[in-house]
Amino acid sequence: MAESISRSLRDGCLEGEHAPALTIEDSLASPLGSHVFDHFLANLASQIADGTSQARGLVLVALNRSPSFYIDLLRRKGVDASLVDKWVRILDCYSDPLGWKDRIPPLTNVQKPSTRENVSFFRDVRDINKLLSSVLDLGKGFVGQGKTRFAVAVDLVSNLLRHTSLPSVAGLLNNLRSNVASVQPIMQLTDEHRSRRDFLWLEKNSCKAKFCVRLKRRNGRVKLLAEELHMDQVGVKFAAVTSENSFVNKSLLPKVQFNLQLSDQERVDRAKVVLPYEHQGNGEAIQIYDGRRSLSDDQKDPHLVQPSTLSAMTDAQANSGNGEIHYIRDSDDEQPDSDEDPDDDLDF
Amino acid sequence: MNPSPPPPPPRDPDLLEEALGLGRGGSPPWRLAFVEDCVETSGAFVLHHFLKRALSTEGDGTVVFLGLAQPFSHYDRVLRKMGCNLSVQRNKNKLHFIDLLNLEFLDEKGENDREIGFMDLYNRILRSIEAIRSKDNNGGWTTIIIDDLSHLEIAAHGSVKHVLDFLQYCRSLTSEMDCFLVILNHEDIHSSDEALQMLSHLDYISDILIKAETLSTGIAADVHGQMTVVIKDAPGGLIKKLHSFQFKVKENGVEFFYPGSRF
Numbered sequence: 001m002a003e004s005i006s007r008s009l010r011d012g013c014l015e016g017e018h019a020p021a022l023t024i025e026d027s028l029a030s031p032l033g034s035h036v037f038d039h040f041l042a043n044l045a046s047q048i049a050d051g052t053s054q055a056r057g058l059v060l061v062a063l064n065r066s067p068s069f070y071i072d073l074l075r076r077k078g079v080d081a082s083l084v085d086k087w088v089r090i091l092d093c094y095s096d097p098l099g100w101k102d103r104i105p106p107l108t109n110v111q112k113p114s115t116r117e118n119v120s121f122f123r124d125v126r127d128i129n130k131l132l133s134s135v136l137d138l139g140k141g142f143v144g145q146g147k148t149r150f151a152v153a154v155d156l157v158s159n160l161l162r163h164t165s166l167p168s169v170a171g172l173l174n175n176l177r178s179n180v181a182s183v184q185p186i187m188q189l190t191d192e193h194r195s196r197r198d199f200l201w202l203e204k205n206s207c208k209a210k211f212c213v214r215l216k217r218r219n220g221r222v223k224l225l226a227e228e229l230h231m232d233q234v235g236v237k238f239a240a241v242t243s244e245n246s247f248v249n250k251s252l253l254p255k256v257q258f259n260l261q262l263s264d265q266e267r268v269d270r271a272k273v274v275l276p277y278e279h280q281g282n283g284e285a286i287q288i289y290d291g292r293r294s295l296s297d298d299q300k301d302p303h304l305v306q307p308s309t310l311s312a313m314t315d316a317q318a319n320s321g322n323g324e325i326h327y328i329r330d331s332d333d334e335q336p337d338s339d340e341d342p343d344d345d346l347d348f
Numbered sequence: 349m350n351p352s353p354p355p356p357p358p359r360d361p362d363l364l365e366e367a368l369g370l371g372r373g374g375s376p377p378w379r380l381a382f383v384e385d386c387v388e389t390s391g392a393f394v395l396h397h398f399l400k401r402a403l404s405t406e407g408d409g410t411v412v413f414l415g416l417a418q419p420f421s422h423y424d425r426v427l428r429k430m431g432c433n434l435s436v437q438r439n440k441n442k443l444h445f446i447d448l449l450n451l452e453f454l455d456e457k458g459e460n461d462r463e464i465g466f467m468d469l470y471n472r473i474l475r476s477i478e479a480i481r482s483k484d485n486n487g488g489w490t491t492i493i494i495d496d497l498s499h500l501e502i503a504a505h506g507s508v509k510h511v512l513d514f515l516q517y518c519r520s521l522t523s524e525m526d527c528f529l530v531i532l533n534h535e536d537i538h539s540s541d542e543a544l545q546m547l548s549h550l551d552y553i554s555d556i557l558i559k560a561e562t563l564s565t566g567i568a569a570d571v572h573g574q575m576t577v578v579i580k581d582a583p584g585g586l587i588k589k590l591h592s593f594q595f596k597v598k599e600n601g602v603e604f605f606y607p608g609s610r611f
Contacts, residue, residue: 028548066523095520098463098513104471107478159516162509 002238006043012054018177039236042077049083055151056143063093064156067119089138090119099123128168363604367577367591375489378555379522383532389573391560408488412476416448416499444476451503466514497533508546
């Protein structure tokens with residue numbers, strides 16, 4: 001599935017269509033979005049460098065990490081440095097996003113970091129229109145004015161949302177899709193209610209995650225796919241979802257010398273057990289055994305009738321019109337409908 | 349004439365230094381450390397620890413300290429008991445203390461004043477780094493310590509956006525100027541969702557998270573709290589290692605130990 005995403009980004013779009021867009025979301029509980037972004041970014045850059053992609057260049061809008069990080073990343077992933085300089089342009093919105101450095105005196109006697117030719121500073125992230133123009137200018141600057149397309153990657157849209165409104169950012173992405181081959185923005189979701197996190201759980205689950213994809217096809221169909229994502233020394237690895245849950249459940253049972261689970265025959269027998277105080281609907285009168293008389297005793301001495309012995313008619317007999325209710329009073333001495341209050345003899 | 353006594357041997361790193369990968373000197377292997385404490389357990393001792401280590405004779409570190417919570421005299425008194433004279437270090441140009449005890453960005457004219465205020469603060473940090481590196485400390489490493497973030501929020505009249513913008517610029521110094529950033533904040537003083545989102549954002553961008561909290565079993569005389577150190581492989585990345593131990597704050601320092609190892 002991850003491969004199909006990479007192919008979609010590589011193949012770009014047909015004439016007159018919007019570019020394919022990949023949005024990556026993560027959260028504090030599973031903060032692997034940056035690694036996934038790096039994976040697809042490196043793949044796309046490699047395909048652009050090889051000439052196998054529809055996009056003939058890549059513009060990276062860097063808001064969350066420094067441009068040098070991405071250059072090192074692409075070098076580590078095997079993209080040739082000369083091709084990176086030729087086909088990748090980085091719009092640096094990380095170093096000076098609000099233009100403060102232009103408004104304060106420059107430093108003296110301090111060695112400033114060297115700037116690369118393929119890195120351009122952008123100093124006003126609040127101006128979305130200017131940002132869009134800069135991205136398009138960078139892209140057209142190295143792919144020409146013809147119908148050649150370029151790809152755009154944005155890291156991190158959440159930083160943009162801090163400076164400008166959601167409709168503005170949505171408009172930016174929409175405009176980009178009209179002009180480019182593929183768009184790859186990444187968003188961070190921060191927990192709304194920050195509670196005490198279980199760091200042990202995070203440590204155990206921080207190297208794997210579930211990669212859920214919502215794929216919108218051209219025909220309008222939306223496919224929901226999922227893969228497992230593992231982190232290792234090299235980077236991100238995707239694998240098909242395994243039936244791990246049942247395996248986990250089985251492995252959680254302790255290994256003891258007695259059986260903790262029911263066999264199929266035992267489940268069937270358990271379903272056949274007649275439960276007391278429950279109408280089974282077999283057409284016969286139900287005798288409820290109270291433990292003091294034998295169930296097989298059909299001779300009932302009326303003077304020895306126990307209060308707890310009741311008999312009730314089933315629905316079948318009631319339907320036949322012969323329903324009866326037998327009520328045995330607690331005390332035979334008490335007269336019915338007596339006006340006396342039985343509690344009159346109490347002296348509080 | 350008696351020969352001068354040999355210098356004392358370097359002490360073994362404590363549990364916190366081991367967890368942070370600080371070893372016996374040299375620059376930290378991370379760039380941004382976020383220290384979280386709570387009302388019942390102050391994490392200020394962690395900043396004192398960083399301050400002392402950065403200014404120790406074993407390393408060639410320098411410090412730019414943003415003092416928003418306490419005056420210089422407070423830190424001077426505390427560090428003297430720990431064996432570090434901040435006045436001497438300041439005179440040697442190894443420590444630049446920016447006194448921000450009454451920091452306030454006047455908001456009478458509008459929102460731009462807060463941005464200008466933070467920009468001026470960023471400029472002061474840059475000048476401090478410039479002053480430090482203009483002398484003989486060009487080869488050293490600089491730690492920027494902020495004590496503490498909640499006072500920046502107060503100065504910004506609760507504007508989380510301005511605080512995060514300022515932190516973005518401080519964070520850029522870690523890559524451009526080879527600096528290290530240590531920020532102290534309080535976990536349990538925020539009620540608004542926006543502030544909680546700021547804490548989550550700080551979790552995302554930090555390389556190391558140091559959490560000082562009370563003991564789950566309650567108050568104890570010999571153990572003042574427990575500490576959790578979360579090491580990430582990259583900002584916003586997966587957790588590489590987790591350390592958990594307890595501590596006792598003493599007059600001349602802090603003692604770290606594993607649970608159950610004290611008798």
